Amino acid sequence: VILDPRFKVDPTAGPVSDKLYGGFIEHLGRCIYGGLVDNPAAPSPAELLISQEDGTERTKGRAPWRKDVQKVLASDGELEIPMMRWPGGNYVSNYHWQDGVGPQALRPARIELAWLGTPETNQFGTDEFIDMCRANGWEPYICLNMGSGTYEEALAWVEYCNGTGNTHWANLRRKNTGRDEPHNVKYWGLGNEMWGPWQVGNLGATAYATEARRWAHGLKLVDPTIKLVSCGETGWSDWDREILQALVPFIDLHSIHFYSMLGHSTDSDVAGYEYEKNVFGPAAAERAIEITKSLIDLANIDNTFRGIPARDVKIAFDEWNVWDTDKAPGEIGLEQIYDYTDMLGVVAWLNILVRHHKDVAVACLAQSVNVIAPLMTTPDGICRQTTFWPLKMFGKYMKNGHLITLPSMPDAYDGPSYPVFIQQTNLAPRYVDMVCMAAEEEGKTSIRLSVLNRHPTVDWPADIDFAAFKLDKVQVTEVYSDDLAATNTFAHPESVTPTTTEYTAVEWAARKHIVRKHSWQFIIFE
Ligand code: AHR
Incomplete structure (x- = not known):
């Protein structure tokens, strides 16, 4: 293998972006409550006071921050995470953001419909998320509720976060935070996995496209500088084709999700550990990226014939990971104990994301702590899983440079794979x-x-x-x-x-x- 400066790939493509190493925190299991903040039900008042030592105002409620976790996840921490997606995931499709702002003691507890129907205390909401993003150098990425949420709520959420005028929702933010400055959230997702039958308020592709186009129009009137992310599927589905055909003129990114290994862990036999499926499974993501890129091109070509200008729509691979529920004790298989083979699978993923950085503008590992995550917590400490190490090396070193072409390797794997x-x-x-x-x-x-x-x-x-x-x-x-x-x-x-x-x-x-x-x-x- 010869490495040579003359083999630099497309120096005009721009350097590899750190946004390939984004994170994702969902109100799910112990990700937020227990992972990022202490579980509000657990600590005694004395413990609350100790946790408030960092002096930031927003930690003074019932859900103090876990500084040990944020030290690892911060953009200048061990994993150097530059961007954080929130609040879901499936959770968002029944999340009403107004429940999570204002005095914490007055926030309503709601039934959470995406997972176990457990109560959501709403102690962690928009202002806590933004304060945490600021403290950790994360670019915030908020996913909108297109399940049970309304168009009006979505417009109000963008105004609450980004409004600078003397208007109702912007003033409510000023009142709640005690600050004039807007939250300035640039990335907004138009719903999560709206194609999935498990999703609260799931829609058919045509209905989703019509609704998302309506929302996109209004949201960009509230703040023309935001970047909108359409809700895709795997990238190789008919849903993706139809959504891109309809929405390319109105969006900035198209989201796709894929978990290698998901639910396919019992029918292979390499030493009982599913070795091949695990390490070669991410290859499906490479095809997903290539196909999504082609679908974007195709939509642009069709639009050009109709006099609609082409748009440089990028991919947001905003949920990716190795996920095997068999390795995750507990009711819904969330807290996966990642083994050495899973670590190799994550490397395969990272190699792919970097190789396709020109088309993938954003990628978010799902998820960042406790739930299918590289970092686990107990009330007293943290543990770095096997998958932590490649994430750390890529997050630190594989950014801000140009790709070098490598020769293609001869030996191809031709055994079973999923899909x-x-x-x-x-x-x-x-x-x-x-x-x-x-x-x-x-x-x-x-x-x-x-x-x-x-x-x-x-x-x-x-x-x-x-x-x-x-x-x-x-x-x-x-x-x-x-x-x-x-x-x-x-x-x-x-x-x-x-x-x-x-x-x-x-x-x-x-x-x-x-x-x-x-x-x-x-x-x-x-
Ligand atoms: O990351 C866990 C879940 O996987 C998310 O909530 C959902 O979007 C996906 O199906």
């Missing part, structure tokens, strides 16, 4: 999967290379020549485990962690480097 159509293409995933980026920082070049060897039994002799870049040293961070089922738990928090080794350029040139079977390396040349 099956992946097998029907000539784009079968390779055993060795890589993505590479060159970054310039303070006048210095550095190359960042993610190498995933998915072969279950064969090491890859990685002959990587970076001499053309004239750099001095190489840092190899490897995550490897012999045990595909190894997990990090509160009892054993460091079963799967990275190790880092450094070489001079001279040592590297003389070295026979190996990327071991079923392992991942993140290599920095600088």
Whole structure:
């Protein structure tokens, strides 16, 4: 493999954006209550006072912030998350934002219809979310309730957040926050998974398109600077085709969701751990991105014939992850204990998102804490799951640079996969999967290379020549485990962690480097 500055891909495409590493917090299980803030039902008044030490006003209610968690999730924290999607997910389709603003003691508890029908206390609402975004450097991304919510409520929510005039909802925000400045929320989702029969108020594609177009018109009148995200499905569905045909002139991004492995964990047998499906399953996301991009192009072509100008609509992959309910104890399979194989699956995902950064403007890992998340909590502490490590390396290093073309790898996987159509293409995933980026920082070049060897039994002799870049040293961070089922738990928090080794350029040139079977390396040349 030869890395050469002449192989830079499309320098006009813009650098790889940090928005590929967005997060998602939903009012679901222990994500918000227990994860981001203390469970309002749990702490004693004395504990509330201790949690208020950071001095911010919004923590003075019944749901104090968990600073240990935010230290990890902040844009300048370990995971460097730049953007946060909220409040759902399925939850949003029965969420009425006015329940979650104003004095916390007066907020109504409501029945939550998306999941277990548990009461929602509304102690964490719009102003708490925005304050948390500000404190952690997250760009807020709010999803609107198109299930039980009304058009009028949606217009009012945008005015509440972004209004600067002397108007009712903007003034209510001023009263509630004690500040004049708007929340300035740029990203707004037009509903969540409205195609799904489980979604409160789910709609057919034609009905959704008509409604979403009406909402888009009004929302952009309230604030023309917002970016609207249409509700897509997987990207390869007829829903996506119809929605894009109807909405491309009115939207800025199109959302797609996909969880590799979801519900397909019992019918394979590699050491009992579903190895192939897990590490090759994300290939479906690559097809999803390519197909969505084509559907956007097609809608633009059709519109052009009708005299409607083309729009540069991007993809928001705003729910993605490896998810296997069998590895998640509990009623609805939310708190997945991620194992070593899942970590390899997450690397496959990250390689894909970076490879397609030109089309994917936003991606949000679902979710950020406790619920299918890289970070778990107890009231007393946190645990970094296996999947934490690639997220950390990509979030820190794989941004603000231009892609370098790599040769295509020879050995393709042709075994079972989900969805099956992946097998029907000539784009079968390779055993060795890589993505590479060159970054310039303070006048210095550095190359960042993610190498995933998915072969279950064969090491890859990685002959990587970076001499053309004239750099001095190489840092190899490897995550490897012999045990595909190894997990990090509160009892054993460091079963799967990275190790880092450094070489001079001279040592590297003389070295026979190996990327071991079923392992991942993140290599920095600088
Ligand atoms: O992230 C968990 C759930 O998965 C979300 O609420 C929903 O949008 C998706 O089906």
